Structure formats: structure tokens, C-alpha cells
Amino acid sequence: MSNIWQTGVALGIEVDDKMPQHEYYEYFGPDYTLHVAPSNMENKNSFQLLEEIRSKLLDNLSKLQHAPSVQFQERPPDTELLEVSFAYFL
Numbered sequence: 001m002s003n004i005w006q007t008g009v010a011l012g013i014e015v016d017d018k019m020p021q022h023e024y025y026e027y028f029g030p031d032y033t034l035h036v037a038p039s040n041m042e043n044k045n046s047f048q049l050l051e052e053i054r055s056k057l058l059d060n061l062s063k064l065q066h067a068p069s070v071q072f073q074e075r076p077p078d079t080e081l082l083e084v085s086f087a088y089f090l
Contacts, residue, residue, distance in 0.1 A: 008015035017033045019025065025032065 019032050019034050
């Protein structure tokens, strides 16, 4: 749901705090709102744990094959080409 908020900020639109029904709606209970209220809960994530996660993530990303950068061009549907070629031979 952070994508909704980020898109709203980028467009200068105030996003409604009420969340619409979706596949993961239950994860946002009990108040089902977009913004999470700040709390005084202690952060129990150790620096070492976060560093291990970061290291594994970067290692996994380095193993992914990159996609070459290719300019996008629209291609006409094959059906249009077939109709033109059949009409030419009739």
C-alpha cells in the first residue's frame, strides 16, 4: 500500500486514509487504514541481523541476470498482416 501513498505524494494528491477491500486487507487490522500510527514499541532488530539480511539481499541481486536495454517499438498484430497478404493474392 506504500505505492499508493508514494504515487499520491508524487502527484500532489491527498490519499484517503480508509483502505479499500483487497487481497491483503486483513493484514492491516484492526483499524484497516493506510497510515500506521506511531508507537513506542521497542525496535528489537539488531544491527547484526539487519546487516545479514542486507548482505544476503545484495548477494542475491548480484546473481540476477540483467535484461539488455532495448527501445520499445509497437508491432502490428499478426492478424492484420495476414489479412493484407491474403487480399493481395485474391
